[in-house]
Amino acid sequence: MTPQLAPAGLQAEPKRTQPTTNLEIALPEPGSSLTQDAEWCVVRVGREWRRIRFHDYAQLFSIPGLYEKVIYDILRCNSPEVVIDLLAKAMKEDGESPADLRVLDLGAGNGMVGELIAKRNADLVIGVDIVKEAAEATRRDRPDAYNNYHVVDMTNLGEKNSAVLNSYEFNCMTCVAALGFGDIPTEVFTNAFNLVQPDGWIAFNVKEDFLNRQDVSGFSALIREMTVDGALDVRIRQRYQHRLATDREPIHYVAIVGRKKRDIE
Secondary structure, three states: OOOOOOOOEOOOOOOOOOOOOOOOEEOOOOOOOOOHHHOEEEEEEOOEEEEEEOOOHHHHHHOOOHHHHHHHHHOOOOHHHHHHHHHHHHHHHOOOOHHHOEEEEEOOOOOHHHHHHHHOOOOEEEEEEOOHHHHHHHHHHOOOOOOEEEEOOOOOOHHHHHHHHHHOOOOEEEEOOOOEOOOEOHHHHHHHHOOOOOOOEEEEEEEHHHHOOOOOOOHHHHHHHHHHOOOEEEEEEEEEEEEEOOOOOEEEEEEEEEEEOOOOO
8 A cells, every 4th residue: 555644645546637728828928028936927817917936836726727837838948848857768778677776756836747757657656845736636537647746844754654754665866856945955955865765866057156155055066065065966967948038038947957966864
């Protein structure tokens, strides 16, 4: 039996609802230059137009199909495919199969990454997010993406929740388009990383700005520490276009895939 993480685990009868595609959406004028965490759209909901910031995930996920329409269709995000394809490539080079993976998908959102992993026949895929609306959106749109989905605060798990997550015996962690901007701080990433067994796979991406010496998110220092001190043996590091900004300028991220060698202290 799959362990349960009470009371917030996602457990419901599968109810598949296809994301709405006929949404009426408006973006800021092309000349408007916004920082990534300040980007927004306007969407028609019933008779009213509602302005939603992209990083207000509770509102974004509450409208079926809005996240996919704006971020993936209009702004051409391809990060889930890039990161999971690179993970599969690295595993193939090591003679391993995704079918053996027991995955912790950190910052799981509405299940787009989990769905890709599940399609590769992973042994176990567990979603974790702090936003309950993300879990509800996954149940609504992708009920088959995860074996279980837990809504938890990774900075304050407690003994019971820690025991449940450890019982999954993860040998892989994924984290896609979720780091920085205060959404997932370094402490959460570290706690999730330490749940993965030694020699397990780690696959994530981060905005390239968070890797320079002027970074204030903490990820530049953390990733240097992980790689220099030997906690992570990096196999693939690739810069690519994550998506377009609302002003249609490209946003570049760096995808990193490697094998965990020890916990981050």
